[in-house]
Amino acid sequence: MLIVHTADVHIGVENYGRPDPVTKTSSRLQDFLNTLDEVVDYSISHQADIVLFCGDAYKSRNPSQTHQREFAARISRLATNDIQVFLLAGNHDAPNIPGPATALDIFPTLGVGNVHTGDTLKTHLVETRSGPLQIVSVPWIRKGQFMSSLGIGENDPSKLNESIETLLTQAIQSNAEALDPSIPAVLAGHLSVDSAKTSSEISMMLGKDYLLLKSSIALPQFDYVALGHIHRHQELNITPRVVYPGSLQRIDFGEEKDTKGFCVIDLDPSESPGKREQSYKFVEVNARKFLTIKSTITDSDSNPTQTVINEITNYDVREAIVQVLIDTPASKYQEIDERLIRTSLEESHLVATIRKNLISESRNRLGKNFSEKIEPLEALETYLTERGVTGEKREILLNKGKLLISEHSQSNTL
Numbered sequence: 335m336l337i338v339h340t341a342d343v344h345i346g347v348e349n350y351g352r353p354d355p356v357t358k359t360s361s362r363l364q365d366f367l368n369t370l371d372e373v374v375d376y377s378i379s380h381q382a383d384i385v386l387f388c389g390d391a392y393k394s395r396n397p398s399q400t401h402q403r404e405f406a407a408r409i410s411r412l413a414t415n416d417i418q419v420f421l422l423a424g425n426h427d428a429p430n431i432p433g434p435a436t437a438l439d440i441f442p443t444l445g446v447g448n449v450h451t452g453d454t455l456k457t458h459l460v461e462t463r464s465g466p467l468q469i470v471s472v473p474w475i476r477k478g479q480f481m482s483s484l485g486i487g488e489n490d491p492s493k494l495n496e497s498i499e500t501l502l503t504q505a506i507q508s509n510a511e512a513l514d515p516s517i518p519a520v521l522a523g524h525l526s527v528d529s530a531k532t533s534s535e536i537s538m539m540l541g542k543d544y545l546l547l548k549s550s551i552a553l554p555q556f557d558y559v560a561l562g563h564i565h566r567h568q569e570l571n572i573t574p575r576v577v578y579p580g581s582l583q584r585i586d587f588g589e590e591k592d593t594k595g596f597c598v599i600d601l602d603p604s605e606s607p608g609k610r611e612q613s614y615k616f617v618e619v620n621a622r623k624f625l626t627i628k629s630t631i632t633d634s635d636s637n638p639t640q641t642v643i644n645e646i647t648n649y650d651v652r653e654a655i656v657q658v659l660i661d662t663p664a665s666k667y668q669e670i671d672e673r674l675i676r677t678s679l680e681e682s683h684l685v686a687t688i689r690k691n692l693i694s695e696s697r698n699r700l701g702k703n704f705s706e707k708i709e710p711l712e713a714l715e716t717y718l719t720e721r722g723v724t725g726e727k728r729e730i731l732l733n734k735g736k737l738l739i740s741e742h743s744q745s746n747t748l
Contacts, residue, residue: 335383335384335462335464335465335467335518335600335601335602335603336380336381336382336383336464336598336599336600337382337383337384337385337386337467337520337558337560337598337599337600337601338373338376338377338382338384338385338386338596338597338598339385339386339388339558339560339577339579339596339597339598339599340373340385340386340387340388340579340582340596340597341387341388341389341390341424341524341560341561341562341563341578341579341580341581342388342389342390342424342562342563342565342580342581342582343366343370343387343390343391343392343405343581343582344366344390344391344392344393344426344581344582344583344585345363345366345367345370345391345392345393345397345401345404345405346363346366346392346393346394346397346398346401347362347366347393347583347585348360348362348363349362349585349586350362350586350655350684350686351363351365351684352683352684359400361683362583362622363400363401363404365583365621365622366582366583367404367408368620369582369583369594369619369620370405370408370582371408372582372619372620373385373582373596373619374408374411374412376596376598376617377412377415377417378411378412378415378417380598382417382598383417383418383462383463383464383467384417384418384419384420384460384462384467385412385417385418385419385420386420386422386469386520386522386560387419387420387421387422387562388422388424388522388523388524388560388561388562388563388579389422389423389424389425389426389473389474389524389562389563390424390425390426390524390562390563391405391421391424391426391437391438392405392426392437393426394426394437395426395437396437397437402437402440406440406441409421409441409446409449410446412448413446413447413448413449416448416463417448418448418449418450418460418461418462418467419448419449419450420450420451420452420458420460420469420471420522421438421441421449421450421451421452422451422452422453422471422472422473422522422523422524422562423438423451423452423453423473423474423524424473424474424524424562424563425474425524425563438451438453439451439453450469452469452471452473452522453471453473454471454473455470455471455472455473455502455505455506455509456470456471456509457469457470457471457509457512457513458470458471459517464603465517465518465603466517466518467517467518467519467520468513468514468517468518468519468520469519469520469521469522470506470509470510470513470519470520470521470522470556471522471523472502472506472521472522472523472524472525472551473523473524474524474525474563475498475502475544494544495543495544495545498544499544499545499546502525502544502546502550503546503547503550506521506550506551506553507550507553510553510555510556511555513555515555515606515607517603518557518601518603518610519555519556519557519607520556520557520558520559520560521551521553521556521558521559521560522560522561523551523559523560523561523562524561524562524563525543525544525546525561525563526543526544526545526546526563526564527545527546527547527548527551527561527564527570527576528545528546528547528548529548529570530564530566530568530570530578531564531566531568532564532565532566548570548571548576551576552570552571552574552576553574554574554607554608555607556574557574557601557607557608557610557611558574558575558577558599558601558611559571559574559575559576559577560577560579560597561576561577561578561579562578562579563578564578564580565580565581565585565589565592566578566580566589566592567579567580567592567593567594567595567597567616568580573608574608574611575599575611575614577597579595579596579597579616580592580593580594580595581594582594582595582596582619582621583621583622584621584622584623584624586624587624587626587657587686589624590624590625590626593616593618594618594619594621595616595617595618595619596616596617596619597614597615597616597617598613598614598615598616598617599611599613599614600612600613600614622653622654622655622683623653623654623655624654624655624656625649625651625654625655625656625657625682626656626657626659627645627646627649627651627656627657627658627659628645628658628659628660628661629641629642629645629658629659629660629661630660630661630662630693631660631661631662631663631666631670632663633663633665633666635666638662638666638669638670639669639670639671639674639675642658642660642670642675643674643675643678646658646675646678646679647678651679651681651682652681652682653681653682653683654682654683655682655683655684655686656679656682656684656685656686657685657686657687657688657689658675658679658685658687658688658689659689659691660688660689660690660691661691661693662690662691662692662693663692663693664692665721667690667692670690672688675688676688710735710739711732711735711736711739714731714732714735715732718731718732
């Protein structure tokens with residue numbers, strides 16, 4: 335039984351994008367669809383039995399018609415090739431309050447064959463071409479609805495998270511104990527686990543997420559635990575295997591060094607629990623590259639712009655989303671030509687930013703000890719010399735300086 339596991343597709347993320355001349359949409363939408371196509375193509379060519387989407391199909395709880403159309407087209411390709419599809423509701427798919435539909439409810443409403451949705455915590459029995467598969471679905475908990483059902487006030491968020499963690503742990507344990515041991519079983523969850531390492535998601539998690547212990551999901555009744563929500567691929571446990579596949583595309587520079595892809599696991603239904611895994615692998619996709627280039631300018635640099643450009647030549651910027659971070663002393667700040675730097679990055683997909691950071695200068699630029707008295711006019715002359723200001727411009731600035739110094743001295747004597 336071949337299972338393909340992916341999550342956090344996030345169709346609709348368009349940051350660092352540019353208009354695509356062919357589709358008239360953001361180039362970033364095409365990025366996300368391209369990597370999703372890699373999952374679909376792999377699943378079809380390898381005759382997968384089921385594809386698990388473990389939450390966050392979209393960026394928004396209210397995806398546009400274009401985003402829904404493009405996602406549905408990929409799901410349809412899988413379903414019409416006799417591949418079962420399981421769609422788990424994530425935090426970006428579900429509304430915060432009870433009543434409104436999730437972004438995935440359109441599939442059961444239309445009765446699309448071979449497509450199953452998990453928006454409540456329960457056990458599903460899915461018939462694949464290699465036999466039945468039990469799936470315990472643990473979607474993202476809608477806190478508003480949860481608070482109402484338990485009578486917990488909004489002014490006590492710590493109690494809320496604690497209640498969710500306790501009840502989820504109990505519910506998962508209860509569902510696991512009720513599983514048929516003769517049928518392969520997986521847990522599909524969109525949640526945070528205590529031992530997971532985060533990428534850009536860390537800013538969304540601090541003080542907000544409920545957090546489950548690994549021991550509460552790595553139960554012996556499961557042959558595989560398929561997770562979503564954390565964007566970094568990682569394996570948290572081996573038996574049973576507990577895995578975050580990570581997102582299919584890099585969302586921002588916080589994920590620059592993350593490897594992107596999806597997971598594939600092959601189970602033997604004829605084996606007993608704990609012995610069914612035959613193979614497991616992570617399949618890397620061709621995600622858009624994010625690249626940070628750092629350059630440091632010294633006070634003695636005669637051509638700081640060229641220094642930055644020389645540093646850029648050490649990197650492959652083709653089709654990458656690039657940010658250039660330049661540490662520079664104040665004396666060289668104005669000499670850095672951003673236009674020429676952007677020209678040197680023409681092969682990149684997008685230049686996100688060219689940021690010049692002023693660095694403190696530890697040496698005494700005036701050539702005197704701090705204990706020595708430095709006259710204001712002397713300080714100005716030294717400054718203009720170091721900046722290379724000569725001729726008529728130098729004379730004008732010195733005269734202006736003398737006038738300001740004179741006016742200041744007169745005001746102090748009044």
